[in-house]
Amino acid sequence: VRRRSFILGAALVMLLAFPSLAAPPANNEAATKLNGYGVLQGAQAQVSKIVAYGVLITKTGGVVPVSPLTHWR
């Protein structure tokens, strides 16, 4: 009984120390997916660029030249 308890205890210690031993390999693969640049992105959101624009209408004589008509020449 002592020997069995020792083995079970040792196994428990190993699992606590190395939890990945208990994880299925397939999940490991998904959690450590590599992108094209070899960057570990498992749980990360990444942002490489942000840009904003202001759309401006040039006023003519202080008035916005938007006609009720959609088209004129």
Added chain:
Amino acid sequence: VRRLAFALLLLLAAAPAHATLLFAGGEDSDFTLGTSCGTCAPDSTDTSTWRTNFARESLLIVRGSSPTTGPFLKTPAFTAETVLWFHAQTCNYDGSGGCNMLKTASNTILLNFFGADGNPAILIRGTGTDSQVKISKIDTSGTITDLATCGAGTYPSGGLDQLDVYLNYAVAGEVTLYRNSSQFCDYTGDVTTNSRTQINQAAIGGINGNGLSFYTNWSEIIIATTRTTAMNLWTLAPNGAGNATDWTGANPCTAIVNAKTINQASYINTASTAVINECTVTNSVPSGDYTPLALVMSMNGLVGATGPQNFDFLTRTGGADYASSDMALTNTFGNVGNYIQTLNPASSAAWAIGDWTAVGFNVGVESKP
């Protein structure tokens, strides 16, 4: 009665049509590449190829003649419309010294408007003659019919040209082209094929007839339901740390997300949700008298297999953060563009330029579950 009628007439004449912005963008984060896009890249070195007071780069595209694969840069799908206007600053670029090239290659595609069914519908194409393009329609089987050949010597001019296109995609329809706000080409009649009635996407391409080392350059692309000839796209680029910079990354607003050209090896990151990164933006207003129509944002990013799966665009104005709805990202880098705000979310009133130049105005992102 006459007075009343006159007053009503005056009111009608003074009331501007509601301008609906369908798309605005001018950088690589705003478009997707056509599958054969060998050379579709930002050019941030030759400042003669864009208006430096409005933009910080142009997009250069080598010539091509495939209506389905390009080379072209394609907008996201926008609200489908029958009548729309397209606007851009364009240039037939010699690759090193300016917008001086006139030659167009025959049947290469400058502009491609896609029907709401996803197939190309209207093409603006080169003719092989200097400074000349033509208006064509294309059916869903790929058969192209030329509708009008524009005058020789009209476009491209050999300089930086503002190109506007009016499109009424109807049986009693019309396509009109303007260079620097002056009409130079028009077709009236049936511009449709396959009983289609609406357009919901556009792609910009190249027509430079001088060879594959030469390009058509693009900047300030705007699509709207009202006349665009007086519109301008002012780039509000990140230029300093904003109210919160809680994503990981050194100098996130001045060395990472402010990139002119997407660099997927350089990014800010977070493994948690509800984390905010905000930046101040350029506040040197181009000289002139303007009224703002909208604030537009785009970004490039990805999510991991676990952790945050969405993000919100953030606008910080009047001391508070205003978030977009949740936007999804994929596990590889991709663009999310064309987030349009026509009103200041703090006041629900139209934007003022002073809102964007105010101390404390920020744009940014927040990670979401």
